Amino acid sequence: MATGTTFDVGEMRIRILDDGVFITDAGNLFGGSRKMRIRGAMHAVLVETGDNLVLIDAGFGPELPEALVGRYELRREKSLMDHLQEAGHAAEDITHVILSHLDADHVGWALEPPSFPNATVYVQEDALEEAREMPEGDGRREAVPAVEKGVEEGWCELLNGSGEVVPGIRVEIRSGHSAGHQIVWIGDGDDAALYTADLAPAKIWLDPDLISGVDTDPEAARRNRIEVLEEAESKDATVILYHEPGDFLVKIRHTEKGFEAVPMEG
Ligand SMILES: [Zn+2]
Numbered sequence: 001m002a003t004g005t006t007f008d009v010g011e012m013r014i015r016i017l018d019d020g021v022f023i024t025d026a027g028n029l030f031g032g033s034r035k036m037r038i039r040g041a042m043h044a045v046l047v048e049t050g051d052n053l054v055l056i057d058a059g060f061g062p063e064l065p066e067a068l069v070g071r072y073e074l075r076r077e078k079s080l081m082d083h084l085q086e087a088g089h090a091a092e093d094i095t096h097v098i099l100s101h102l103d104a105d106h107v108g109w110a111l112e113p114p115s116f117p118n119a120t121v122y123v124q125e126d127a128l129e130e131a132r133e134m135p136e137g138d139g140r141r142e143a144v145p146a147v148e149k150g151v152e153e154g155w156c157e158l159l160n161g162s163g164e165v166v167p168g169i170r171v172e173i174r175s176g177h178s179a180g181h182q183i184v185w186i187g188d189g190d191d192a193a194l195y196t197a198d199l200a201p202a203k204i205w206l207d208p209d210l211i212s213g214v215d216t217d218p219e220a221a222r223r224n225r226i227e228v229l230e231e232a233e234s235k236d237a238t239v240i241l242y243h244e245p246g247d248f249l250v251k252i253r254h255t256e257k258g259f260e261a262v263p264m265e266g
Contacts, residue, residue, distance in 0.1 A: 007238065007249070007264075009187035012168055013048040014240075017083040019059025020076020021245055022105065028071055029214055040202065040243040042105055044080050045195055046087060047186055052166045053089060054096040055116070056184050056195050057242060061108025067137050068104060080109055094119040096165055100197030101178040102131045102147070104139035106242075111146035114155060122165055123147055124173065125158040126180025130216065140178065174199050174228055176221025177214065183228060185237075193238040200225050201243035206252070206259040229259045238264060 005016040019042040026036040045056040064074040081091065094116040099107050102123065109115045128147055131140035150156025159165075162172045162182075171182040177198040184195040198214075199221065200206060208226045215221040232239050233252040239261070241248045247263035 005249075007193075009193050009238070010168065010191055011050060012186060014186060014193055015046040015048070015087050016240060016248065017044045017046055017055075017059075017080050017087070018042065018076075018078070019044060019080040019083075019108070020074055020078075022060070022064075023073045023075065024071060027213070029212065039245050040105070041245040041248065042080070043240065043242050043244070043248050045184075045186075045240055046084065046089070047169060049166060049168055052095045053093050054098065054166060054169055055094050055110075055119070056098045057100055057106045057197065058097060058110035058115075059108045060105050061112065061115075065104040065108070065139065065142065067139050067142055081115065091116050092118050096169075097121040098165060098169075098171060098182070098184055099123050099127075100183065100195075100242075101127045101181045102140040102143040103178070103198070104142065106197070107143050107146075111143055111150070114146075114150065119155070121147075121150055121156045122159055122171070123156060124171075124180030124182055125160050126173075126175070127178055127182075128158065128180075130179035174224040176217045176219075176224050177212070178216055190235055192235050193240060194228070194232050194235075195240045195242070196228065196232075197242060199228060200239075200241070202241050203244055203246070203250070203261045206261055208258050230254075233259070 021039050021041050026038050042059040047054040059080040097110045097119045110121050131144050134141040164170045170185045174183050175181050186193040211218050229252050249264040250261035
């Protein structure tokens with residue numbers, strides 16, 4: 001079913017885009033003072049439904065946000081916009097942008113400046129609320145003015161919970177990493193793909209006991225991670241891992257310790 005970074009779910013074609021990789025100290029992701037450097041990819045998802053062209057999450061944007069300079073390094077030869085063009089689409093073609101939450105590595109191209117002039121950008125109201133309460137200089141807080149402007153100007157729509165954004169694409173609230181954090185189901189039944197966003201963004205997160213220093217509610221994140229991964233396994237869903245630099249299209253299988261990712265045939 002999967003050829004490279006493109007696969008089909010029902011009538012929908014899913015293309016995995018890419019906005020480069022970031023490099024940061026492990027301590028920035030897991031808390032503590034771990035000095036190990038780790039790499040994270042940014043695999044935004046493009047879904048061609050026939051009627052709609054839906055982008056799920058939007059990378060870092062044109063450059064590394066100022067708040068992260070010094071703590072993060074961004075490496076890329078091609079950006080998300082280059083990959084979009086290579087997939088045969090212009091920025092104007094995007095009709096919907098779903099933002100899983102408001103961290104800078106997920107909202108870049110969508111908000112400041114907005115790169116998709118014909119798209120509605122979907123943000124959970126709870127995620128916005130939480131971002132307003134974050135300290136000055138926090139990445140989520142930085143996204144607030146752009147979201148508020150988008151709401152005012154009509155290109156940003158606030159969602160209140162789980163539901164279908166377009167036929168075949170459903171967001172589901174799975175908080176923990178942030179308030180109002182949403183994952184995305186594409187298709188349903190036993191023909192589905194799942195975008196886990198930062199609930200389980202890379203293979204190392206399949207260990208449910210991994211406590212992440214960047215989750216605002218680690219216990220909720222853990223509970224939701226287990227429930228969602230069990231559901232993904234039972235549906236045999238293709239899972240898209242946003243930050244996984246290696247095999248980012250996987251199936252989930254139970255192990256004694258937790259879960260493992262089985263790479264899709266490329
Ligand atoms: Zn992230």
